[in-house]
Amino acid sequence: MIHTLEEPRAVPVEVRAYLAELVRRTGAVCGPRLVSVVAVGSLALGDYRHGRSDVDVTVVVDPSLPERSPRELASALAHPRLPCPAAGLELVVYPADRVAGPAAGAGYLLDLNTGALLPGKACFDATRSPSFWYVIDRSVAHQRGLTLYGRPAREAIAAPRRSDLLAAIRASLREHSDGEGHLADNRVLNGCRSVVFCRTGNWAAKRRAAREIAAAAAEFRPLVEAAVRSFERPRASALPLPAPEVRAFLAWAAERVDEAAGAAGS
Known part of the structure; x- marks a missing residue:
């Protein structure tokens, strides 16, 4: 069962329904292999500005997630199929064993950018991406991540060295x-x-x-x-x-x- 947002009062009202639907769709694709859904970026740091900020989300899944699932998730969350009310959605999916320790690389299964004001991309090969943004986002997630579903961010995502x-x-x-x-x-x-x-x-x-x-x-x-x-x-x-x-x-x-x-x- 996919739960409602764990901390709804901390989520800006303009994106609350959107994030609830994002969690629902992510759960529908990943099923019991979904470990955590965590808001990072301006949502986590308390500086979200509607119309200016992106929605930044980190998803952690069991490593046995079927190979087809990241592509299915990218399709399910793509704007305007799921209309993003923010400037855009930046979503990264990691296998749980990759982020359980202080890994330095990108290491994702899916890197999705979508939205009216964000150039679209869906990347499935982490070796093609510079790692630094992902390391920074995982640090923010560990320290300040806003848990939307599942295991708390600090437990699911380790701090980088x-x-x-x-x-x-x-x-x-x-x-x-x-x-x-x-x-x-x-x-x-x-x-x-x-x-x-x-x-x-x-x-x-x-x-x-x-x-x-x-x-x-x-x-x-x-x-x-x-x-x-x-x-x-x-x-x-x-x-x-x-x-x-x-x-x-x-x-x-x-x-x-x-x-x-x-x-x-x-």
């Missing part, structure tokens, strides 16, 4: 520095969140992390505050940010990650 996680954060900053495929405000705010994690060991919502960085690094305060103002607008009306300043900020953030990695290794 700190060295692997810092390497993943550094790789994410390199991608954001290139800028391709990412809004400028999101690049800056992810940089803020990365630095706050390195300093505190805790994942924070983007706007909370931005406040901390704006208070601590006065030279970047105007850029960070502009990124927050842009983030509070719909995606289609995001504000332009000065590219050289964004790159300079991300280079500064990368240095902070390198310092954390050096301290961890000493």
